[in-house]
Amino acid sequence: MTRVVIVDDQTLIRQGIRGLLEVAEIDVVGEADDGRTALAVVAQTSPDVILLDLRMPRFDGIWTLEQLRAGDIDIPVLVLTTFDDDELVLGALRAGARGYLLKDVTLNQLTRAIRALADGGTLIAPSITDRMLRAIRSGPSPLGPEAASVQSLTEREQEVLRLVARGYSNREIAEVFFLAEGTVKNHVSMILTKLGARDRTNAVLRALHEGILD
Structure with missing residues (x-):
């Protein structure tokens, strides 16, 4: 069973995602409400995938990604957020995220992404891809x-x-x-x-x- 840590500052969101993933037979082994707590939980649980929100108080998602990379922690991170602006998406990918989904995804899309990352793949929300292609090709x-x-x-x-x-x-x-x-x-x-x-x-x-x- 794929093991996941959920990092989101909103308790209700974490509880909702946990309940849905458990129905889909994905094991939620830990939760955290900011990046610093997430690092401790990840160290204790060694999950297969980290589900990470980006906009959190104190230690946000980009900070968390940078700390994971600095510590050579090679656990795939799937960003799950409500924000899809180009700068934020590219910032997360530069910092090491291997997947990027918006919170309006279906349970099937979420579980597919989690299993893809756990198996070594990558996944970016199709709604973001076309816009990102234009930005990537026109910029540095x-x-x-x-x-x-x-x-x-x-x-x-x-x-x-x-x-x-x-x-x-x-x-x-x-x-x-x-x-x-x-x-x-x-x-x-x-x-x-x-x-x-x-x-x-x-x-x-x-x-x-x-x-x-x-």
Whole structure:
């Protein structure tokens, strides 16, 4: 069973999400009302996925993402928020979020996203994607000026990257191409290196900005 920690400053929201996830057989192993508490709860419970709100008093979602990254805590974070402005979305993805959903999603969409992240995938709300594509293509690199120059990807690496962008996990990609999962992991690692990206989500953003992905 997938294990989740919910981070949201509103008690009623946390309780509601917990109840829904338990119906869907996802185990909520902890809750926190701000980033600092979240770090302690995550350390105690080691969840498979962190559900994180962004706008919280004191220690907000971006702060939490930065602290997780600084501490080399490689637990996938799914942002679940009511805010979808471009700057906030890109800020969360730059800080290490692997998924971004709005709170108007259905239970099925939420559980699918949680399981996708737990299995190594990524997922961004479709309602945000089109607008983000326009912003990414018209602006500077989403990874900042320090990003390495993009090296050419092989045909297979481009195929793998397309499935990564669609939220496929390494296991699912391996099944599509009839490859060993370890081979897919090697492809993903090479993609990250060539794109100068630190994780799968940033690799997708970088590829979109450079026109590698449609």
